[in-house]
Amino acid sequence: MMNCKQASEMASQQLDRELGLRQRLGLKLHLLICRYCRNYARQLAFLHRAAPKLQAYIESRDEHRLTEQQKEKLRQVLQPRD
Ligand SMILES: [Zn+2]
Known part of the structure; x- marks a missing residue:
């Protein structure tokens, strides 16, 4: 059985790449029994969907208010790391 550390890793990885069958099933099973x-x-998936929109917004609307340096900093914060 997958533990929470592995499950959260898989949850993060599945946003960037296709998981193997065993990993997908392991994650699904873990998510069934672990609400944390x-x-x-769920939050990770939301952020993953929201980040590009936020990034586009920053670039289109706030370009007169934010310096390049500030925008770069925001991009770094929004960039998913692994
Ligand atoms: Zn868990």
Whole structure:
């Protein structure tokens, strides 16, 4: 059985790449029994969807208010790391 650390890692990885069958099933099973990881996975997916929109917004609307340096900093914060 996958533990919470592995499950959160898989939840993060599945946003960037296709997981193997065993990993997908392991994650699904873990999410069924663990609400903490379920919440985490949901929030992660939300951020993953929201980040590009926020980035586009920053670039289109705030270009007169933010310096290049500030925008770069925001981009770094929004960039998913692993
Ligand atoms: Zn868990």
